[in-house]
Amino acid sequence: MTDLRIDPRMDSGATLYAGAVPNDLLRSARFRLEREAHWRKLDALVSRAEQGGAATLTYEEVRNLASGYRQAMNSLSVARDISLDRALVAYLESLCARAYLVVYAPQESLGGLISRLLLSGIPQAVRRSALPLFIGFLALILGAAAGYRLYGSDPSWFYTFVPPEMADLRTPDASADYLRSTIYGDERHEGDGLAAFAAYLFSHNTGIAVLVFALGVFVSVPSFILTFYNGLILGAFFAMFAQRGLGYDVFAWLSIHGVTELAAISVACAGGARLGLAVLLPGARTRRDALRHQAHDAVKLAILAALMLVAAAFIEGFLRQLVQDPTWRLAIGWGMGVFWVSWLLLGGREGKVKREPVR
């Protein structure tokens, strides 16, 4: 019962040492004496890799690390069988665990990971989740429609839907002139107030998006409700401006960042819906497995939502105050929309086209 000798270079050291080992020792003590030098070598390599990552090792050392790891694993399984020396087994166990963590570290570079995610991972995940995306956008649109209708029948609904810190002074009681001034950022409103409001809106929206995503686990109902509620706010807001004849202006004002931001919330809702659907309709899998499986795409949707929110924040912070012309606002907002759609629909398709001729 000896080690399988995997690496001949390692072996030569062992036989050299073995010559010096007296024969009257315990079997397990001999076993240890013969291999201790290798373990120490592996230990040193692992310690270095732990300190500065495997990148600090040379090619030769990495090769020694891998073979030394397998050899140590072998030693461990032999030692468990023949040795009652607890110190030895404990040492080998921890050495193997450390070597395992170094050998099985993630091997992809961060750059490669991100570019793969952007070029193929996210677009493919989006194309795979048509139904959840439909649910997400449906919730938002239904909410907006309901908010618009309700405001139309009774403007006091506005106070029910819109949180006061979000509405600021823009309530149904405000004058049309005042409302117009909030859209076109007159001197009176330019400055800290508006900036703080933009920042508030961003953190509000990220909060909503995160909740919408994570609460999807509960059969996606909370996601739907939250997105619907967000739609209600939007609808009531829009209706208020539209009644004062500012419909076109507010549409442009909302479009410039809203196309990206509201789409992000819907995408987050779609991610939540994927999780919810996994719980609701697990198919042939168990619910736990289905949840794990669906989580792959759901997480990609969440990342997409986060990216879109960041983009929306930049537009909001820099462009909304700079660009005052409604036509430009519309062009930028919907231009971003076209960009997102074309990225998500066209990205990551090259692979398929290349592979097909081979098949």
Added chain:
Amino acid sequence: MKQSNQPDQAVKDGRRVMPFIPPEGVPISFAIASIGSRLGAQILDIIFTTLFLIICALAIVFSGALPSSATMVLIVLLGFLLRVPYYVLSELIWNGRTLGKRITGIRVINADGRRLTPHQVTARNLMKEVEIFTPTALLFSIGSGSPWQDGLTALWLLTVIIVPLANRRRQRIGDIIAGTLVVDNPRSVLLSDLALSAPAAASSQAAFEFLPEHLDIYGKYELQTLEDVLRDTTKNSNTEEIVKIVRTITRRIRYEDAVKPGQEMLFLNEFYRAQREHLESLKLFGKVRENKYHEHTKTEAKKLV
């Protein structure tokens, strides 16, 4: 999941130990990290990110290079980036360790024995938003809202706290979804081999002689307990405890010759070596003796037959 149908885990030295099967098929074990060290790591991470955020914010504000609206957005954006993305990126770069985890000596591993995937890291840290950040933020608002809201917040907090305490592997919800574990960083120290380092191993071969019937009494547990005693450097032949141990052993194994005063350590070392040799050769032939009750269990088994 391979682990779920095994008799799951043992408790060693008061720590939970998780059996774990790497692709090589040799089971190794990791000690599950304690809730305390995880909490410590989390608090350290929050402190680091907050400090970094404050420094950046001050730098941006005082440099005054940007218009005020952009400054606000940039700071909020930084705050966003320093939450989940910080944890995801640091765990990706350092293989399951954030700065706080590095300091407290814990790390994340994949529960099913493969390497940690980027997806797992992202999933477990996304849940952090629901499990840690949002409830903590809500905690500060408790008392200001309606009793309904307070109750809901309390319920949320309770769930989040109970889940890791209630399951055996100390996984929080994010860990369960991603299939990850948080374990202590293994540390390895190779102690000397007692069968070699014994002072008498080379010199006196026949100081004490043990017959097979002397060695048939004890099992593995007693041997390894003796190993612990011998490794304790604070004890020598004159310590009362050692004298007592020697007396107990000679009585139990019916060792006739008296052990001279001052020779107790020598006796124990010799006995350890002989006992280990005996048990190891028995083990090679498939007779594993866990402890001194092996005779008892054998007769029990016979009775049952």
